[in-house]
Amino acid sequence: MFEAHFQTFEEPESGVALTARLAAFREELARRKLTGFVIPRADQQQNEYVAPSEERLAWLTGFTGSAGLAIVLGLKAAVFVDGRYTLQAAKQVDSNAWSVEPLVDPPPENWLDRHLAAGDRLGFDPWLHTSAAAERLAAACTKAGAELIAVDSNPLDSVWTERPPPPLGPVAIHGTQFSGEAETDKLKRIRLEIDKLGVDALVLSDSHAVAWTFYIRGADVSHTPLPLSYALVPKDGRPTVFIDHRKLSNSARDHLEHSADVEEPEALTPKLTELAGSGASIALDSATAADALSRLIGAAGGKAVRGNDPVSLLKAVKNLTEIEGTRTAHRRDAVALTRFLAWIDREAHTGALTEIDTVEALETFRRETGVLKDVSFPTIAGTGPNGAIVHYRVTRKTNRRISPGDLLLIDSGAQYEDGTTDVTRTIAIGEPTGEMRDRFTRVLRGHIAIARAVFPDGTTGAQIDTLARQFLWQAGIDFEHGTGHGVGSYLSVHEGPARISKLGTTPLRRGMILSNEPGYYKTDGFGIRIENLELVIGADVAGAEKPMNAFETLTLAPIDARLIDLKMLSQLELNWLNDYHARVRREVRPHVDEATKLWLDAATAAL
Numbered sequence: 001m002f003e004a005h006f007q008t009f010e011e012p013e014s015g016v017a018l019t020a021r022l023a024a025f026r027e028e029l030a031r032r033k034l035t036g037f038v039i040p041r042a043d044q045q046q047n048e049y050v051a052p053s054e055e056r057l058a059w060l061t062g063f064t065g066s067a068g069l070a071i072v073l074g075l076k077a078a079v080f081v082d083g084r085y086t087l088q089a090a091k092q093v094d095s096n097a098w099s100v101e102p103l104v105d106p107p108p109e110n111w112l113d114r115h116l117a118a119g120d121r122l123g124f125d126p127w128l129h130t131s132a133a134a135e136r137l138a139a140a141c142t143k144a145g146a147e148l149i150a151v152d153s154n155p156l157d158s159v160w161t162e163r164p165p166p167p168l169g170p171v172a173i174h175g176t177q178f179s180g181e182a183e184t185d186k187l188k189r190i191r192l193e194i195d196k197l198g199v200d201a202l203v204l205s206d207s208h209a210v211a212w213t214f215y216i217r218g219a220d221v222s223h224t225p226l227p228l229s230y231a232l233v234p235k236d237g238r239p240t241v242f243i244d245h246r247k248l249s250n251s252a253r254d255h256l257e258h259s260a261d262v263e264e265p266e267a268l269t270p271k272l273t274e275l276a277g278s279g280a281s282i283a284l285d286s287a288t289a290a291d292a293l294s295r296l297i298g299a300a301g302g303k304a305v306r307g308n309d310p311v312s313l314l315k316a317v318k319n320l321t322e323i324e325g326t327r328t329a330h331r332r333d334a335v336a337l338t339r340f341l342a343w344i345d346r347e348a349h350t351g352a353l354t355e356i357d358t359v360e361a362l363e364t365f366r367r368e369t370g371v372l373k374d375v376s377f378p379t380i381a382g383t384g385p386n387g388a389i390v391h392y393r394v395t396r397k398t399n400r401r402i403s404p405g406d407l408l409l410i411d412s413g414a415q416y417e418d419g420t421t422d423v424t425r426t427i428a429i430g431e432p433t434g435e436m437r438d439r440f441t442r443v444l445r446g447h448i449a450i451a452r453a454v455f456p457d458g459t460t461g462a463q464i465d466t467l468a469r470q471f472l473w474q475a476g477i478d479f480e481h482g483t484g485h486g487v488g489s490y491l492s493v494h495e496g497p498a499r500i501s502k503l504g505t506t507p508l509r510r511g512m513i514l515s516n517e518p519g520y521y522k523t524d525g526f527g528i529r530i531e532n533l534e535l536v537i538g539a540d541v542a543g544a545e546k547p548m549n550a551f552e553t554l555t556l557a558p559i560d561a562r563l564i565d566l567k568m569l570s571q572l573e574l575n576w577l578n579d580y581h582a583r584v585r586r587e588v589r590p591h592v593d594e595a596t597k598l599w600l601d602a603a604t605a606a607l
Contacts (some may be wrong), residue, residue, distance in 0.1 A: 002360035005367075006360075006375045009356050011395045018062050019097055024159040025072060026059060034157055035120040035146070038108075038137060039156060041066070042128045045198050045207055045228070046288045046570050049221040052164040053394040055126075056156050059163075062092045065391070070098070076115050082107045083480055084391045109140035118145030125416060126150040126292040131306060132434035133537050150295065168480030169219025171227045171252040178417055178490065179215055179404055180321020183259045186314075187239070189234065195235070200280040202310070203272070204231040208491050209311040214241055214256060217490060223377050224492045232262070232275075242268045252276050256523055259282040268479035269296060276302025284311035285498070315488070317511040322489040322606040323535060324568060326513060326554060328473050329419025330533070334556035334584065335591045336365040336414075337423060340360040341558060342592075344408070344598035348429045353402045355381045355394040358410060366414050376413030378447055383408045383429070389529030390481055390519075405552060407526040407563075413493050419562075422493050423555045424531035428562045439520045442471040446518040447530045448573050450483065450500065451580075457547040461504025461514070468500070468518040484515040484531050487533055499588060510549060511534045530559060556584045558603040566607060578606045 043054040058064045065085035080103040081089045089100045140147040141256025204210050210229045229243040240261040260379035281303040297304040340362045359379045366372045382392040383402045387409035404427045413422035446468035468483040482501025485494050498506040517531035531556035539550035
């Protein structure tokens with residue numbers, strides 16, 4: 001069959017086997033005179049994917065989701081997860097040792113309010129929490145008459161005797177053929193933002209911001225080409241990049257030294273202390289800067305100014321080179337996707353394929369492009385009831401055979417040097433039911449509504465989100481995730497600050513790339529999601545009284561017509577679908593073999 005190199009399917013450690021770790025950890029807390037401790041699923045920069053050395057939450061509890069928190073007290077312990085992970089946490093965590101609680105509503109502070117006693121000392125590692133998170137914990141402690149203690153060293157690391165070493169992925173130069181802007185120009189734009197903030201310097205605590213600013217990429221975390229690093233950009237003078245020198249080849253070091261001083265990560269603390277000692281005001285990113293940095297600046301006599309990292313918005317707006325690169329990446333990805341979809345249609349009806357087979361096959365087709373750097377996240381391939389688990393990740397234990405009558409939901413993406421992709425298709429295996437067709441068509445109509453949207457400059461994602469849900473709402477149904485997230489340029493597949501969701505308050509700007517992925521999930525039944533990436537572009541509207549924007553669809557892959565109830569589509573929706581399929585056929589057909597051409601012609605035939 002096929003071989004997947006970037007993804008594994010092993011079951012993580014879980015349950016009762018981890019009880020000894022919890023006991024050892026409690027002993028260490030007692031030794032340090034702490035009543036309890038908070039363990040977030042985080043590294044120093046709040047990255048979505050973290051290095052194995054930072055997987056403290058998974059090591060202690062068995063829970064491997066990408067968002068969560070644990071609190072350990074003397075007699076009670078809880079794991080807090082959001083709605084995406086409730087089912088997963090229940091399976092992975094030993095219910096005799098831990099209770100599973102909501103992460104958002106109500107928040108963990110409510111749990112602390114019930115379980116902390118006066119005089120308790122709750123420890124936390126200030127390098128793993130933002131200042132806002134630390135303040136919420138401190139308020140909960142104060143309310144209970146307890147004390148929040150910032151520790152100098154993490155007690156969990158003392159008992160994690162086999163903790164992997166920090167990652168040392170080699171740093172690569174991301175050339176101007178991909179980035180399309182001179183470094184000096186980029187730094188000038190960043191300095192203008194520093195001026196607007198009225199501060200003396202800006203700390204780049206988000207490694208994505210460092211990678212984008214200084215034209216480097218790395219391999220320190222899975223699926224995102226990140227070099228874990230920090231930077232300090234002063235209002236005047238040379239910036240400093242803080243990065244482990246073992247990651248730098250001579251050419252990478254030379255490249256960085258053209259525009260910045262290069263120091264080891266340990267030098268950040270003394271450098272910030274020295275700057276703060278002069279009374280400087282230093283901007284920190286509220287979303288990624290560790291509370292330790294605010295404490296450091298304040299203690300040295302400086303002023304920590306917390307807010308949105310200005311680089312985040314600069315990075316989200318792609319320039320012409322990045323836009324052309326992502327178009328090329330999507331055309332290349334479309335060929336691999338089409339070959340995969342044709343293969344599924346040939347093979348799935350036999351009942352011999354499993355979810356893992358599909359993950360391995362799709363990765364192999366992408367590898368055969370010759371330029372795949374990684375998948376952009378672990379592929380979600382869920383058939384039947386597994387498709388209804390929004391963030392399902394197949395393991396050897398959960399691997400399900402694909403049977404006639406199933407829907408197969410496959411959400412995947414690729415990292416190429418010229419662009420990052422993310423696409424979901426739902427495929428009918430055999431004859432779909434009337435309910436499946438109805439739900440799929442409602443999701444498709446929402447998807448088309450986003451793709452066809454025309455909106456004034458300054459419109460936010462929250463204002464557009466409803467378009468994707470309207471046809472589901474008419475049937476009394478909805479989906480629980482956002483409609484879309486920002487996407488980076490050979491960086492994170494989940495990039496802020498813009499998103500299409502109820503919480504999307506950042507105005508959408510021309511040059512931003514966002515996903516369009518409404519869905520529907522019937523628990524224990526099936527899952528449906530249709531996802532393309534969209535580029536925000538200018539729109540020509542006759543008589544418009546203000547600048548107008550629209551979306552250009554980047555993703556090119558057939559949408560399964562067998563799942564569409566044509567009677568439910570308007571003529572405009574049908575025209576959009578036929579035009580989209582004609583474009584897919586035109587752009588993909590010249591690059592596939594004869595058998596795939598025949599399949600593609602049928603899959604994209606006008607309806």
